[in-house]
Amino acid sequence: MKKNIFARIWRSVFRHGIPDTDMNRSLVVTSNIFLHLHPVKVRKHGIKFWYTMGFGGTSFLLFIILVVTGALLMLYYTPVPSEAYRSMKDLNYVVSFGEFQRNLHRWAAHGMVITVFLHACRVFYTAAYKPPREFNWVIGVFLLLITLGLSFTGYLLPWDQLSFWAITVGTNIVGYAPFIGEKLKFLLLGGNTVGEGALLRFYVLHCFALPLLISIFMAIHFWRIRKDGGISGPPVEVKEVETELHSEKPAPEKTYGLMALVDGESFMVKKEPEDTVFTWPHLVLRELLWAMLVINILVLISLYFSAPLEEMANPYKTPNPAKAPWYFLGLQELVHYSAFLGGILVPTLAITALIILPYIDRNPRGEGVWFSRERQWIQIVFTVCVVALIVLTIIGVFFRGANWSFVVPW
Ligand code: HEM
Structure with missing residues (x-):
């Protein structure tokens, strides 16, 4: 009787038994809202660590961590200049595990900027943006921009000298954009300078508008991965396609996003790939192990390294040099030579x-x-x-001192 009750409760939640048959292995994926992001089977090539290096998945994991830690931080934070900095001090010295929460949030945010960038590089170097994945690459470019926007808007919230001046410099770069630059800067700041209005706008953008937008874009991104036939891979053997193309049998309706090259022309293959394995357990277990590793590394970093907090923002005391957030220092370096180059030409051309x-x-x-x-x-x-961007960023972070003069950090 007891067993029956438990079995009934289990069945009411999970619509499958132990995944020891192919049917149950499929049901684990299709009957679970989260795992349903994945297809039931994946190509072996796509789950090799060295192919994707897990950068896309890590970006997603860091985003989830940011949402959770961000929601906790919101419990203590007030987006008003007189209160914002005090909230940070409270988090650091009064709230239980407050500093740890802040550190997790801060390092995950930097981590996400890095992993999204590395993910885009991986997609480029494996030519994974080729048909049928062109549009998903474009969605990805917007994800990269929104990620930068999220990080940038969060930067101001501690309302210390570092954040205040980084945003002042960053929004000045925005102001250089042609035609709309000044208007955009005014819209962003709610005025001409960084003040009360800017803090509230950045708060709303950071905690509501941009997370919503990035969630919508991520949903499209993941949906497209499925519709484009899963993770990319090398084209299938020509022989196979020829058989398929010349086959008498009508090709199945569904395409699998696999490309085949025939005489230099690419064809979409309408054929279920043969080198597949079940998502459960092959992919899901790898993802779980990787997620545990990433979380452990993040926890260790957050235990040993504190997120910076300088003295309270003072609009009358400009630090020298005033630096933008690190990922915009490449642009700031260019702005140093020419506002047109760094503020307009390079970002417009790059995007x-x-x-x-x-x-x-x-x-x-x-x-x-x-x-x-x-x-x-x-x-x-x-x-x-990419190398130019990295070198310019390193120069901006380590080799620029007072009046933007060249300094040696050691
Ligand atoms: C918030 C940011 C992003 C998240 C969470 C994300 C997530 C993912 C995930 C989980 C995958 C599956 C394979 C993998 O892990 O590599 C993927 C694939 C892909 N992503 Fe992203 N991505 C993001 C940003 C980008 C960016 C910036 C680009 C390009 C500019 C991009 C382009 C693509 C493309 C084309 C694929 C398909 C790759 C393939 O089939 O091999 N994504 N993304």
């Missing part, structure tokens, strides 16, 4: 180039392979841009 990339790169080769030799030129150009 436009990223958005149109999958449509102008018409070379069908190299998909699913890291650093394919068949697309050397485009890889060289991309690498030069």
